[in-house]
Amino acid sequence: MKKTILYLFALILLVGAGSCNKDEINSQSIFVDPTTPPSTFDTWLLNNYTYPYNIEFKYKMEDLESPLTYQLAPARIENSIAMAKLLKYLWIEAYNEHVGIDFLQTHVPRVIHLVGSGAYNTNNTVVLGTAEGGMKITLYAVNDLDIVNPSIAQLNTYHLRTMHHEFAHILHQTKNYPAEFKLITVNGYMGDDWDKVSQANALRAGFISAYSMKSYDEDFVELIAHYIINTQTWWNAQLTTAGTNGKALIEEKITVVKGYLKSTWNIDIDEMRRIVQERANNINNLDLQTL
Template sequence: MKKIVIYLLALTLTGCLWSCDDDKPSGHSIFDTTVGPENEFEEWLLYNYVYPYNIEVKYKMEDIEADMKYTLAPAMPDKCIALSKVIKYLWLEAYDEVAGLTFTRTYTPRVIHMIGSGAYNTNNTVVLGTAEGGLKITLYKVNDIDPEHVTAAQLNDAYLKTMHHEFAHILHQTKNYSTEYQNITGKDYIGDDWSSNSQTEALARSKGFISRYARYSADEDFVEMISIFVTRDQDAWEAMLEASNTVAEGNKETGKALLEQKFEIVKDYLKNSWGIDIYELRSVVQRRGNSLGQLDLTQI
């Protein structure tokens, strides 16, 4: 009886092997295994983002790429074309000019994700951008851009300040800044309370913060200093410092004095850690912003 079972098992296995052998695919796949640009914009992205910087621009809505806690709308292609050209000219190429292509290619994120609407929070704030572990930057409110009537000031407030802000996060997450920075105004970081009505811009400045949001944490404070400095000209920066030239209750120094201490650490950090002169970076960003009119943002 045992022999019969063994023989039957052997015959069964032989049959399976023969059957599997017959199932081997032959010829070409029924699926298209080639991957390439689907349209002229994607071809432009290939030559202007993927090849030089190894950056993928995602402009079609993908749930897996978005934060599910927000109700979001996809970005319109014409808006994405305009913003892609702006980011390359005013952000990527600005760092190329100051720090070199190798630096930009190495430390910029691998993905830029564009979303049409803003990400609105329950505390009446809106998220303009996020950075995820140095790998991806997400930009919101892309549909707000007007390709035919755009200025550097509008772009700075809506998008470019966000790009510099999030990129500065990537830099300090790679090489951290001095712990002395957070000690300057450490008692006045307040987390989510920065957005409450009582926490005004004027109060933040008097306490030594360049913006209300800078009071969220030392990291946010640090990158706000960089992003605001490089997207403002010297006159605008000086005006911010002068508006901070008051002493907040409980403080011994003026907000201006505290901001100047912070700025020295920021300046030294960029120079010593990355070889970047923050004044040169701002000069390049400003010059490119002033020549933005040379770009045609309406077509590839």
């Protein structure tokens, strides 16, 4: 008896739920952007980011796209233009050169969001970039970019390392790296206390940066980002500082990283590094101010 009543209720509920769906779904957003014509930069972005890679390049800041806890300021248009050209040359085209355009077309984040200021925390740290679920990369401190004489060192520290770092997150979130990586320095991860560790002490403990000590995912992507943007001389200097024990741990990790990138994504990280650095040496020949 009870079962019959329950079925009856379910039926009535279904009838109730189904009875009003006569409207067809409209493919247009219900909100329309009124009559702002696209600027030259907007058209350039369509042709260089949106059509070839399906990337929405958001240089006009939207508060809802960023963490509301931070006080942030938008990016200058001229800095956004320079950043769009630099990312295309140093990041997109570097991957294209190595693994072909299909790779980024498939895996690239769909939104790149620029923020003019850094995102400062009260614990004296600053967030330079974030990635969300493989969909979006946010780059901060875009207004700090010198668009006349860009410094590759600053670009690497502020933005390119972030791009490689966040993109590496997308790669491992798509296909995870071998679990053995997590065991190499399993007791070294310390969460948010990473900012209390100096670079030298991080190296000695077997981490390429203090931020690597936050978690094994961060460790993994920091290795990729630091390896790609730095020279072998820099890398060797880090290993020297790391000492015998630290060096062995870092080398064990980078071997796993190299194997993962090659077998999973057909990326030769040494070749990628050569391409990225060749391009980095050439940025002073780029015109970052005209489209």
